[in-house]
Amino acid sequence: MLKITMFSKADSVKGQGVGSAYRELMGLLRTHWQDDFEIKVNRYGRSAISHYHTVNPLFYLSTFMPNRGRKIGYVHFLPETLEGSLKLPRPFQAIFNRYLISFYKRMDHIVVVNPTFIPKLEAYQIKRADVTYIPNFVSKREFYEMTKPKQLKLRQQYGYDRDKFMIIGTGQIQDRKGVPDFITLAKRNPDIQFVWAGGFSFGRITDGYQDLKKVVDNPPANLSFPGIVDRDKLVDYYNMADLFLLPSYNELFPMSVLEAFSCGTPVLLRDLDLYRAIIDGYYEAASDVDEMQHKIDQLRANPAGLQFLHDKAVLASQDYSEERLAKIWHDFYLQQAKEG
Structure with a gap:
């Protein structure tokens, strides 16, 4: 041995x-x-x-x-x-x-x-x-796709509107993760529910802490910061969402993207070279906050496009x-x- x-x-x-x-x-x-x-x-x-x-x-x-x-x-x-x-x-x-x-x-x-x-x-x-x-x-034992009725029940359980389009982001709250762009999009789209599951893992030495903390403490009505979510509960958040958005500027191989894939959640990412090297074809890409807005508008108006990204997520979860x-x-x- x-x-x-x-x-x-x-x-x-x-x-x-x-x-x-x-x-x-x-x-x-x-x-x-x-x-x-x-x-x-x-x-x-x-x-x-x-x-x-x-x-x-x-x-x-x-x-x-x-x-x-x-x-x-x-x-x-x-x-x-x-x-x-x-x-x-x-x-x-x-x-x-x-x-x-x-x-x-x-x-x-x-x-x-x-x-x-x-x-x-x-x-x-x-x-x-x-x-x-x-x-x-990621393990399918921890991150898996739930039935639609279960997803709607979770929204009710967590206090989110069952009928609103819902976008989730996860990870540490910091500038590198593109959280300011996530906040900007929430402000632009008051009819969409935005949720960022994560927190200030490194406290005050987090880059951008002062400005981000002000928004976390007093967010727009449609933007929720539930804090650092226990790993066994994250699966609920991915399943509640219509779209996973990670506007990060710099990543290695984000676990959050794999978790979203494993739950069948459609994925929208900032257009980064490093993603093309590992998960090309499995996600939608946008270069900046304006293009993210455009892609969100397109996907909301096109359920078939969301379903296509869902199917791509399922394929990605098999590869990884x-x-x-x-x-x-x-x-x-x-x-x-x-x-x-």
Whole structure:
């Protein structure tokens, strides 16, 4: 039995995608490969593979310890992707950026969730041969499509109008996620119910905190901020919505999009190159807030267009299913163990 140690503090901050990706992978390994892999978490004993999910300083120090086996680093972000997320004093940001790259260079092998990150890692002198692309995924046990009557019942249960067109966004409330554009669209469309499920996971150091907090505390009548929603309740929000909108400016492989796909929710995203590399053809794209408005108007007036996006979401959820990724992770760990 292959011994794998996971190093993660991803659960220490609620409402972030890194934690969701970590929980999904742990669930996959325990469901599919419990007889093949012995999984431990944050233990410092002998291990064939040490898989680092977060970049905590103690984990960095552990990479210098003996018996760590093959060191695998999970790249969920790079220095440039943190812009618009956290507002740190420039000297501290520079120090953290150097630390982050140093952490990645301590790894024997890197896993990225988006192939567009491979050339960026190469620019930091990390060899392409030492990087593997493995996409994120979500479990159908947690995120699934409900019947129409159930969806309408949920709206009543949560206090939303059963008949209004409803748009949902999820994730941290921050500038990088495009939340200001989400707010703008809500103000432009008072007859549409807008809901953003998420919160200020990093508090006052969140970029744009002051301005966004004012709106969260006093939103327009048609804009709801339920806060950080427990993962087992997020499925309700995706099912209540007619459309999922993520106006984010910078992402890796957002778990929220996969969650929406898995629930059959039509998806509208900002037109980003990185999406084309991983989910091209499964979503509607818009370059800015005006085009988002145009696409929303089109979809509201065209139920067949919404149904088409629903069907695309279902196909996407099959491509990024737990079953398909289970074998990919199994083969990856076995190969890494051979190279250790």
